[in-house]
Amino acid sequence: MALQPSEKHCWVCFATEWDDPSAEWLSPCRCRGSTKWVHLICLQYWLDTRLRVSQQPIRCQLCEVAYSVIFPQMGPLVDSLRVVDRTLTAIGPYGTLGLLVGTAYWTALSYGAVTVVQVMGRANGMTAMQGASPVLLLSGLPAIPVLLILGKTVRWNDCVMKLWQKCCYEPKLPPDNRWYLPPIPVDEPRGKRQFLTSRMLCGALMFPSIAVLTGRLLFPSVTSHLQRALLGGSAYILLKGVLKVYFTQQLFIMHAGRRILNYGDVQRAECHRHGSGN
Numbered sequence: 001m002a003l004q005p006s007e008k009h010c011w012v013c014f015a016t017e018w019d020d021p022s023a024e025w026l027s028p029c030r031c032r033g034s035t036k037w038v039h040l041i042c043l044q045y046w047l048d049t050r051l052r053v054s055q056q057p058i059r060c061q062l063c064e065v066a067y068s069v070i071f072p073q074m075g076p077l078v079d080s081l082r083v084v085d086r087t088l089t090a091i092g093p094y095g096t097l098g099l100l101v102g103t104a105y106w107t108a109l110s111y112g113a114v115t116v117v118q119v120m121g122r123a124n125g126m127t128a129m130q131g132a133s134p135v136l137l138l139s140g141l142p143a144i145p146v147l148l149i150l151g152k153t154v155r156w157n158d159c160v161m162k163l164w165q166k167c168c169y170e171p172k173l174p175p176d177n178r179w180y181l182p183p184i185p186v187d188e189p190r191g192k193r194q195f196l197t198s199r200m201l202c203g204a205l206m207f208p209s210i211a212v213l214t215g216r217l218l219f220p221s222v223t224s225h226l227q228r229a230l231l232g233g234s235a236y237i238l239l240k241g242v243l244k245v246y247f248t249q250q251l252f253i254m255h256a257g258r259r260i261l262n263y264g265d266v267q268r269a270e271c272h273r274h275g276s277g278n
């Protein structure tokens, strides 16, 4: 059946006004001809399924005229709930960030307080914190874990080791040392930065406990908690530093002194072993 020029037909479902006489028709934009008329239901369905992002205002995709969309009045309660909803959505990210920062701050503060009590002794630590001003407590206590972690990033061992290598140990270089790369300590886990970072953090935060323990073990005659912890901490750092420098240096020497065997020698050694085994 050929379409009459005056006959309405919907550009969404292609039905004419004769297919469903009771349907509500719209001509919502400037379009003429085959895209002039559309069912109200069809246009609403089309907008709901096509426009994933609710753009304002909604426009006809052909003539770009904005549709006049009127929402029914829902009363002051719904209006205020919408304002609350929008506000909460807007401040959500900042709230989360604030909570995270707050949690980190209070964790650092608690850690600082525990450390003060641990290092100075229960009675002295409590007295010191009660005597201090609130500003000092609120800024000083959270600074304790931060300083411990920063202190751990100072790699004084490496400096000592480099000095030692410069003074006492000269590796054999190839004739043309343009291509020479310094040996890598064999036990260093390369490409495992995360592992190293977590090890560093753990070491930094465990340090006060280790210092107190070392102090108790090595300096039982010192009565002051603080002095004992300071002595223990210094002894631990020194001992660990010496061991670490020694260990790294030994790894370096081991790596630099490696030899690669001739294939013939390996074969001969295996033949010999088998021969003597049989």
Ligand SMILES: [Zn+2]
Pocket: 010, 011, 012, 013, 014, 015, 038, 039, 042
């Ligand atoms: Zn339709």
Ligand SMILES: [Zn+2]
Pocket: 029, 030, 031, 060, 061, 062, 063, 064, 065
């Ligand atoms: Zn249009």
